[in-house]
Amino acid sequence: MTLVLAAIALWMAAWWLNMRIAGSSLASSYAGRVAVPLVFGVSVLATWELVVRGLDVPQVILPAPTVIAETFAAETGTLWTDFRQTALKGAISGYVIGCLAAFAAALAIDRSTFLRRGLLPVGSFVAALPIVGTAPILVNWFGFDWQSKAAVVVV
Structure with missing residues (x-):
């Protein structure tokens, strides 16, 4: 119970300190703008x-x-592997592929009336589909590796 009372006292002291910093002339300086969120976070x-x-x-x-x-520090190897798999392979590659495909499709649709009438409704249909419904289908098509994640990002 002593630690809980110490937590309450600490919270009140930090609140008081933040109010003092925010109400002083220090609030408009860089140090004041950094101190308030820093004190709050700590x-x-x-x-x-x-x-x-x-x-x-x-x-x-x-x-x-x-x-x-401690757990974060102990598992940095696993976290880096997962980050590389998810963010670098899946998300960034999917974003680049999606941007290039969208740019090429936009150029083709803009230049051709036939493609505009044919692909614009399909694009509107795909844009209306919820990703929660299309992601399992893409994972089923492409497998569980990074390609399925990239395909979800492309869509």
């Missing part, structure tokens, strides 16, 4: 840590920020 993390430890909240429900930081 106070949120510290209060979270104290409350979770003080109330013995199970880690499955709400882990402490230090536990999250």
